[in-house]
Amino acid sequence: MKKWALTCTTSFVLLTSSVQAETPVDTLLQSYQSAGATHFSAEAGKTLWFKSFPGKDGQRSCTTCHGENLTQAGKHATTGKTIQAMAPSVNKKRLMQVKKMNKWFKRNCKWTLGRECTAQEKGDLLSFLRTQ
């Protein structure tokens, strides 16, 4: 009986961890670790999300377009186009595709920070965003 329970528990743990590892965010976090990033911090991600960087038209931050409230839609700073909410809790499409996340990290880090984000920064940002 005990052996059966242990097997079940082990299977459950394995199943859970393997399912988790398959989420697109986990796939990316693993790749960032392979690139040398260490412990990811949602707090550091939050700080970076709200941090301002000098741009040619004034200060820029993620919130310039995405807005202060992640559960609400944002607005593109130049074109005025609505940007759907970033928080996965209200927008199920967020953080679901590795390709999309790579694309937007590249474009938006260059716009906001003036350079590509490091593996550590991207890992921190994803750790923050996935909790929203």
Next chain:
Amino acid sequence: MKTFHLVSTLALLGGGLLTLSALPLYADDDEHEHHEHEGKRAKHALTMANDPSYVEECAACHFAYQPGLLPARSWQKMLGNLSDHFGENAELEVDKQQQLTTYLMENAGDVKPSGIYYELAGRLNKKATPLRISQLPGFVHEHEDIPARVLKNNPDLSSFSQCQQCHTDAKNGSYEEYKVNIPGYGRWDD
């Protein structure tokens, strides 16, 4: 403007039903509505921008401008410099970039002509390669009567780049004046 409508309505009624079909729907450069092109009658409206990749990659940030709004050479130049796309980074993966360049060039205004493209770019210098639709000679002509105050401090309009804000049927490639509704201003007739 309301006076204009009233006068138009009265004129229509006074003119009798028989003349209705002969009257233009709106007053403007409507004699250019249709154009002969290579022996074929080109349609006025533009073909919709409905390529799924184009919509996903480009319309994520801005209005899905129809490929027929610019000549092929303009699209080629624009897609060749997406890292500085009007001051923003809009880089695409190489295969996607090539796919969209092909789509835009094959459906460009000088490849698949329309009345709208003729109006916008009919007088465009063949050696010029404009990147902004709003700089096409016909665009400037069509919009020059709109006073600056309509755009200035208008929360719904940052520039002439947001076609769909005033042209209510823009997404279908239709830019007729009678479908114009300027946010905070209303209908527009000149």
